Amino acid sequence: MSTQSSEDFIVLGKISSVYGVKGWVKVFSYTEPMDRILEYGDWTLRQGQKLIGVEVDKGRSHGKGMVAHLKGVDDREVAKKYSGAEICVPKDRLPELDEGEYYWYELEGLTVINTEGVVLGEVDHLMAAGPGNDVIVVKGNANSIDKRERLIPYVDQFLLEIDLGKGEMTVDWDPEF
The missing domain is CATH 2.40.30.60 (RimM)
Structure with missing residues (x-):
């Protein structure tokens, strides 16, 4: 090999x-x-x-x-x-993707921060929950507000920005959810 x-x-x-x-x-x-x-x-x-x-x-x-x-x-x-x-x-x-498109493996491990700057954890994995209904599975870690697992729909309404260079994903998500 x-x-x-x-x-x-x-x-x-x-x-x-x-x-x-x-x-x-x-x-x-x-x-x-x-x-x-x-x-x-x-x-x-x-x-x-x-x-x-x-x-x-x-x-x-x-x-x-x-x-x-x-x-x-x-x-x-x-x-x-x-x-x-x-x-x-x-x-x-793997084929090249268009601007703003990502392979799931690229998102795994990103730090997830909400619009108020609260660290919710990191992307553990993504899962398909039906056509057009992908979900980001965020697990709490040592740097997050708590250790909870959060399921955030992978849609523009909640997913605001992905910065692979910084290793961050910004979401519009209430930490209480």
Whole structure:
């Protein structure tokens, strides 16, 4: 494997289990739409700190999820060893975004401050709560007003500014919520 570290990659999904007896795996995709995960070419699988390069030779939607076949993996028992692995690609393979658009991984770890300058915590992660209803999960830390977890809708009404350089996100959010 190359000299890239785990931080050079972005997680696009996860292999949840095996599918069938011919080496196919079930894939949970974080991409939108979910089958976009197949457009990134070869994957790097991360299991703990171990990185494994694999080539996806087939894939398709299946029910509410995806299934994929990894080149050279033609047996259920071999495919089983990849269960639970995170599916990663190098960050530099992600498409450029327009001004004011961000990948979720870029927002994770930002300090969240409201319009009165109160530190609410930091962005732990984001979650999709339905079409157009993404939510920022903010967890209190040593620098925040309290240790509460807050769920803030990812909409212009509440999200006022993102400054990746300063590592801050400004929100219009009452600390009591």
